[in-house]
């Protein structure tokens with residue numbers, strides 16, 4: 603049985619006071635025994651402070667990115683060791699905004715995955731097709747290429763302690779989510795791709811859906827057999843929405 607995950611990607615939002623308010627609102631109404639594991643991923647500069655705010659709560663801390671290199675002359679970069687050092691447990695790698703805006707290749711994302719995994723961080727490894735890919739029937743090809751880059755560098759075993767997030771780019775921040783059936787189809791495809799290398803690992807790997815998840819659509823998405831929770835952008839900045847999405851993680 604795969605325990606669902608609901609992870610909030612705050613992206614480049616928030617201030618110290620807004621973060622404190624959001625964490626207070628979420629923790630004060632946090633369910634005693636939630637079905638899902640809950641993670642928040644603030645911007646780098648706030649990680650330590652948010653980590654302190656989360657200290658007595660069941661919420662876990664994640665970062666939004668990590669360097670592919672362990673240390674050295676990489677101005678502006680943050681290593682997996684540093685993230686571990688300040689209490690991060692999870693890190694998003696390969697978010698489509700980084701793939702597209704920062705031109706991160708499949709190979710770089712795979713190196714980031716490996717760097718995080720090597721230091722005991724749990725990578726939340728994002729994959730997903732652009733609208734043009736979907737419209738030209740290339741969704742599986744694109745997602746397979748992204749997944750294979752990690753499988754080739756780290757092997758299927760590394761996915762046992764990782765999380766995959768299927769995030770169709772056309773659904774991110776657009777208000778237009780994939781239908782539950784569209785999500786299920788790609789999630790099952792990803793699981794089968796891993797199973798081709800190791801069926802046992804494919805069964806335990808959590809695959810989250812991301813892309814315009816909100817309180818009103820979370821339950822139907824999370825009810826799909828291969829959808830193990832969600833990676834939430836915009837709605838993770840609103841305590842009511844985020845808590846309702848967390849509550850929906852018991853839908854399967």
Ligand code: PEP
Pocket residue numbers: 611769773774775776777812813814815833834835836837
């Ligand atoms: C995301 O950025 O990972 C995301 C899923 O964003 P949104 O929920 O806002 O579509």
